Amino acid sequence: MKLSLVVPCYNEAENVKNFHDAVVSAFEGCGYEYEIVFVDDGSRDATLHNLKKLYRNEVTEIKIISFSRNFGKEAALYAGMEHADGDYISLIDADLQQRPEIVREMVAHLESHPEFDVVAAYQDRRGEGKILSLFKRSFYAVINKMSDVKLYNAASDFRTFRRSVMESILEMGEYHRFSKGIFSWVGYETHYIPYTACERVAGTTKWSFRKLMNYAIDGIIGFSTRPLRFASYLGSLTAISALIYLIVVVIQKLFFGIALPGYATIVVLILLLGSMQLFCIGIIGEYVGRTFEQSKHRPIYLAKEVLDRSKK
Numbered sequence: 450m451k452l453s454l455v456v457p458c459y460n461e462a463e464n465v466k467n468f469h470d471a472v473v474s475a476f477e478g479c480g481y482e483y484e485i486v487f488v489d490d491g492s493r494d495a496t497l498h499n500l501k502k503l504y505r506n507e508v509t510e511i512k513i514i515s516f517s518r519n520f521g522k523e524a525a526l527y528a529g530m531e532h533a534d535g536d537y538i539s540l541i542d543a544d545l546q547q548r549p550e551i552v553r554e555m556v557a558h559l560e561s562h563p564e565f566d567v568v569a570a571y572q573d574r575r576g577e578g579k580i581l582s583l584f585k586r587s588f589y590a591v592i593n594k595m596s597d598v599k600l601y602n603a604a605s606d607f608r609t610f611r612r613s614v615m616e617s618i619l620e621m622g623e624y625h626r627f628s629k630g631i632f633s634w635v636g637y638e639t640h641y642i643p644y645t646a647c648e649r650v651a652g653t654t655k656w657s658f659r660k661l662m663n664y665a666i667d668g669i670i671g672f673s674t675r676p677l678r679f680a681s682y683l684g685s686l687t688a689i690s691a692l693i694y695l696i697v698v699v700i701q702k703l704f705f706g707i708a709l710p711g712y713a714t715i716v717v718l719i720l721l722l723g724s725m726q727l728f729c730i731g732i733i734g735e736y737v738g739r740t741f742e743q744s745k746h747r748p749i750y751l752a753k754e755v756l757d758r759s760k761k
């Protein structure tokens with residue numbers, strides 16, 4: 450039995466050595482083989498340099514995939530899984546917010562419970578601000594209403610699964626990767642365990658509000674076509690309202706002889722309809738754009754260097 454730890458690293462120079470040591474001590478005497486697949490996601494600091502040092506020391510089995518530029522965490526996870534050859538795969542961050550000891554528990558759980566294929570950790574307490582937390586909760590409320598996949602709010606992509614699950618995930622070759630949706634889409638029996646995220650040891654989080662926002666939109670567009678239907682509904686609704694108003698106007702004119710001064714109404718209606726149309730074009734545009742990008746069949750990532758002793 451073998452475990453592969455897939456670790457995306459973006460500007461984590463101060464963390465990779467600590468992370469490596471934490472893994473080594475957590476898995477001491479575990480009784481099975483394990484490897485660490487580091488993916489350097491185009492870091493601009495000494496991450497790759499430090500990873501290579503670990504690689505040369507040969508304390509444990511390490512693979513390094515180094516991207517030609519920053520492709521994002523989702524791409525890094527994909528690349529890592531492609532190079533992982535364990536029977537169990539674990540996705541874990543390099544910043545030690547997720548303790549490697551938990552991975553050991555996850556593996557033990559999968560070993561003793563053949564009915565489960567995935568063990569996913571969710572954060573029971575989060576140290577994030579009220580506004581962000583409100584924003585995240587509303588995002589999950591919206592996406593769970595709109596899409597066919599069900600997303601679990603606190604569930605992170607800190608998880609361990611069987612090789613069969615990994616193969617299913619890799620089969621999903623979409624360019625815009627939204628891993629939470631992908632995990633949910635592939636199915637399999639998932640067991641959830643709580644964990645408390647630790648403070649980042651060093652470095653800063655790579656998530657800005659804008660990145661989170663884009664991630665949210667990716668999630669909704671990638672796993673639902675309901676926004677498109679929403680555009681049709683909106684169109685039908687305005688058509689019906691327009692018809693009703695037309696009848697009202699005709700009756701007013703014919704039976705009550707009311708003059709119809711309509712400057713304000715017209716301006717408001719033009720603005721309203723114009724903005725609705727732009728809004729719907731925007732929605733369609735999101736889908737067209739994604740279709741365009743996917744149709745180019747660009748690779749999800751480009752590796753400039755792969756260090757893997759098993760391949761030589």
Ligand code: UDP
Nearest residue numbers: 457458459490521522525542543654655656
């Ligand atoms: N990461 C990455 N590419 C990116 C952004 C992040 O590989 O473009 C990695 C990062 O190095 C870390 C993990 O993804 O190992 C989680 O990132 P971060 O800690 O910034 O996210 P948070 O824990 O704040 O959600």
Ligand code: MG
Nearest residue numbers: 542544546649
């Ligand atoms: Mg983190």
